Amino acid sequence: xxxxxxxxxxxxxxxxxxxxxxxxxxxxxxxxxxxxxxxxxxxxxxxxxxxxxxxxxxxxxxxxxxxxxxxxxxxxxxxxxxxxxxxxxxxxxxxxxxxxxxxxxxxxxxxxxxxxxxxxxxxxxxxxxxxxxxxxxxxxxxxxxxxxxxxxxxxxxxxxxxxxxxxxxxxxxxxxxxxxxxxxxxxxxxxxxxxxxxxxxxxxxxxxxxxxxxxxxxxxxxxxxxxxxxxxxxxxxxxxxxxxxxxxxxxxxxxxxxxxxxxxxxxxxxxxxxxxxxxxxxxxxxxxxxxxxxxxxxxxxxxxxxxxxxxxxxxxxxxxxxxxxxxxxxxxxxxxxxxxxxxxxxxxxxxxxxxxxxxxxxxxxxxxxxxxxxxxxxxxxxxxxxxxxxxxxxxxxxxxxxxxxxxxxxxxxxxxxxxxxxxxxxxxxxxxxxxxxxxxxxxxxxxxxxxxxxxxxxx
Amino acid sequence: xxxxxxxxxxxxxxxxxxxxxxxxxxxxxxxxxxxxxxxxxxxxxxxxxxxxxxxxxxxxxxxxxxxxxxxxxxxxxxxxxxxxxxxxxxxxxxxxxxxxxxxx
Numbered sequence: 110x111x112x113x114x115x116x117x118x119x120x121x122x123x124x125x126x127x128x129x130x131x132x133x134x135x136x137x138x139x140x141x142x143x144x145x146x147x148x149x150x151x152x153x154x155x156x157x158x159x160x161x162x163x164x165x166x167x168x169x170x171x172x173x174x175x176x177x178x179x180x181x182x183x184x185x186x187x188x189x190x191x192x193x194x195x196x197x198x199x200x201x202x203x204x205x206x207x208x209x210x211x212x213x214x215x216x217x218x219x220x221x222x223x224x225x226x227x228x229x230x231x232x233x234x235x236x237x238x239x240x241x242x243x244x245x246x247x248x249x250x251x252x253x254x255x256x257x258x259x260x261x262x263x264x265x266x267x268x269x270x271x272x273x274x275x276x277x278x279x280x281x282x283x284x285x286x287x288x289x290x291x292x293x294x295x296x297x298x299x300x301x302x303x304x305x306x307x308x309x310x311x312x313x314x315x316x317x318x319x320x321x322x323x324x325x326x327x328x329x330x331x332x333x334x335x336x337x338x339x340x341x342x343x344x345x346x347x348x349x350x351x352x353x354x355x356x357x358x359x360x361x362x363x364x365x366x367x368x369x370x371x372x373x374x375x376x377x378x379x380x381x382x383x384x385x386x387x388x389x390x391x392x393x394x395x396x397x398x399x400x401x402x403x404x405x406x407x408x409x410x411x412x413x414x415x416x417x418x419x420x421x422x423x424x425x426x427x428x429x430x431x432x433x434x435x436x437x438x439x440x441x442x443x444x445x446x447x448x449x450x451x452x453x454x455x456x457x458x459x460x461x462x463x464x465x466x467x468x469x470x471x472x473x474x475x476x477x478x479x480x481x482x483x484x485x486x487x488x489x490x491x492x493x494x495x496x497x498x499x500x501x502x503x504x505x506x507x508x509x510x511x512x513x514x515x516x517x518x519x520x521x522x523x524x525x526x527x528x529x530x531x532x533x534x535x536x537x538x539x540x541x542x543x544x545x546x547x548x549x550x551x552x553x554x555x556x557x558x559x560x561x562x563x564x565x566x567x568x
Numbered sequence: 569x570x571x572x573x574x575x576x577x578x579x580x581x582x583x584x585x586x587x588x589x590x591x592x593x594x595x596x597x598x599x600x601x602x603x604x605x606x607x608x609x610x611x612x613x614x615x616x617x618x619x620x621x622x623x624x625x626x627x628x629x630x631x632x633x634x635x636x637x638x639x640x641x642x643x644x645x646x647x648x649x650x651x652x653x654x655x656x657x658x659x660x661x662x663x664x665x666x667x668x669x670x671x672x
Binding site: 122126127129130131133134135136139140142143144146147149150153154156157158160162163164165166168169172173174175176177179180181183184185187189192193195196199200202203205206207209210212213214216217227321322325328329332333335336337339341342343344345346347348349350351352353354355357358361362365447449454455456457459460463464469472474 | 572575578579582583584585586587589590591592593594595596597598599600601602603604605606607608609610611612613614615616617618619620621622623628629631632633634635636637638639640641642643644645646647648649650651652653654655656657
């Protein structure tokens with residue numbers, strides 16, 4: 110392919126990516142947008158494979174096939190509940206790829222030539238940020254997969270360690286710019302990995318999605334910088350697009366959770382108060398049988414369901430939909446109240462309920478439905494906890510303080526379906542459980558939901 | 569025009585486009601959007617192919633091939649998982665349609 114032609118093809122791919130992002134931000138066009146993005150990616154890869162003078166084409170094709178297969182299998186096999194960690198994983202390997210590309214490029218730049226300072230700075234930047242993204246994503250993956258504690262991890266001297274590694278990284282980066290070598294680049298990559306781990310360790314489980322989005326933006330920026338080094342416009346445009354939109358998305362997500370980005374990242378450092386507890390409370394609660402709850406639900410005029418991650422983990426969303434269908438037939442007005450961060454990521458719950466074929470119209474966003482709790486007879490909270498926890502408004506030290514909540518406590522009756530008295534993902538106790546209007550229905554969500562469904566049908 | 573200025577121009581304009589195109593995204597699409605943009609930065613695959621295709625030593629070739637595999641995972645997996653997510657949103661948008669399914 111001639112250089113002009115390939116530049117035009119890259120431009121076309123870049124336009125595809127812009128159209129893809131635009132499409133992805135509207136429900137109606139989202140799927141088409143994603144496909145356009147994929148088309149752009151195919152154009153880009155075909156174009157680069159036709160670059161004159163490219164060697165090792167066979168090996169490259171094999172490597173692409175291996176990656177393609179691994180990615181597609183992973184994407185098809187993953188349970189929708191585990192999707193956030195898969196996105197983290199994909200993001201991490203992308204960051205790793207960017208860091209490797211920059212590392213290789215380092216061996217090709219001759220510092221004696223004029224005008225290499227800026228490209229070398231960009232190379233060092235790509236290595237560090239790509240590595241941060243890789244290591245940070247791996248830690249978020251482990252947190253979400255619960256391979257390690259989901260609670261914030263800090264240690265004595267954390268700020269010193271963080272700043273120390275940062276200063277050393279900047280110093281090594283500066284050295285790399287003066288004396289580029291792959292060995293020094295590798296040291297820089299290791300420092301970047303350490304920074305990535307340190308960045309994510311103090312983030313609590315509930316805030317991890319915001320960090321995935323942030324790391325996504327980081328990877329975008331490192332791709333853009335890598336593109337500058339390689340003098341490839343497509344990489345610069347695509348990387349910058351993701352960097353910019355990812356940063357905005359991170360801000361939007363943090364706002365949906367009522368958090369600032371800084372408090373998300375470093376909140377745990379301000380003291381033990383944000384750490385929460387995991388102790389199982391022994392305070393008395395009112396519990397009931399599925400039959401009792403069936404009567405509550407069956408004779409209510411207005412019911413709101415607050416679904417949470419626990420619902421999806423128990424795979425109870427299909428039974429829940431059947432229950433809602435029965436209640437609707439009985440003439441009860443039923444809606445789902447979707448908290449912006451229900452599930453593990455903003456919008457995650459919508460995906461999970463859509464999987465269970467819950468009609469779109471029954472899913473109500475928080476701002477829309479929150480005022481209706483006052484006129485609601487029964488709120489059924491299934492596998493959720495933090496999103497209805499009044500501590501977000503009443504206890505300033507709580508990790509979720511400031512997060513907007515669903516005011517289930519304003520309803521006449523609240524029924525919690527819970528497996529145990531274990532606190533939610535944020536690790537704090539929920540006062541709502543002990544209110545007089547609250548009833549607990551213990552048991553595995555799927556099992557209990559089936560019993561509840563049978564009991565309501567029998568009414 | 570100085571070449572660095574051209575790059576800077578591309579960068580700055582891309583920032584504005586990136587912010588502008590997603591500024592009106594609704595909360596329910598945050599997850600698919602993150603996943604989709606995640607797939608887009610898999611385009612580093614282009615860079616990985618370029619450096620691998622010009623590798624002059626075995627060591628660089630191996631590193632390059634690793635980068636190609638990683639980038640391909642990012643790109644292919646990202647687009648497919650986003651499509652899976654969005655597939656669930658579409659198709660049953662109207663309650664009537666879903667109601668019929670339940671009756672059957």
